[in-house]
Amino acid sequence: MIDPMQAAEWVAAGRAVVDLMRSASALLPRGRDRDAIARRLDEADRALELSNARLARDLGYPLCRCVFPPKPMLFDNARGGFVCREPGCGRVEGG
Ligand SMILES: [Zn+2]
Structure with a gap:
């Protein structure tokens, strides 16, 4: 069983990384690479939202x-x- 408080820190850390990557990718020239990065960031975002929801449920929200x-x-x-x-x-x- 994952400690929910520790999991919350992981979710927050993951969110910070995704936000940082998103700001960094805005500096890239438009094109295929940038689109691919944006797609992967959207996937990461979704995965984070999902673990956030699971965590909230485990904490009784x-x-x-x-x-x-x-x-x-x-x-x-x-x-x-x-x-x-x-x-x-x-x-x-x-x-
Ligand atoms: Zn609603």
Whole structure:
């Protein structure tokens, strides 16, 4: 069993690397290589989102299925429940 806190750090580190690579790839001339890199970065992004969702589920957060990979819903005191932060969704659940 993976320690969820350690997994959270790995996901955050992976996200930082993907963001860094994305900024770096913007400096490349347009062309096949740049497109290929952009595609791989999108795949990495998706894999990160997926591990993020799995991690959130393991930590007991509800997941909103408005998108895939699903988004973790965060507790909002004012609304008294877990809220999806995805633009255009805003679903509230439980509490
Ligand atoms: Zn949602």
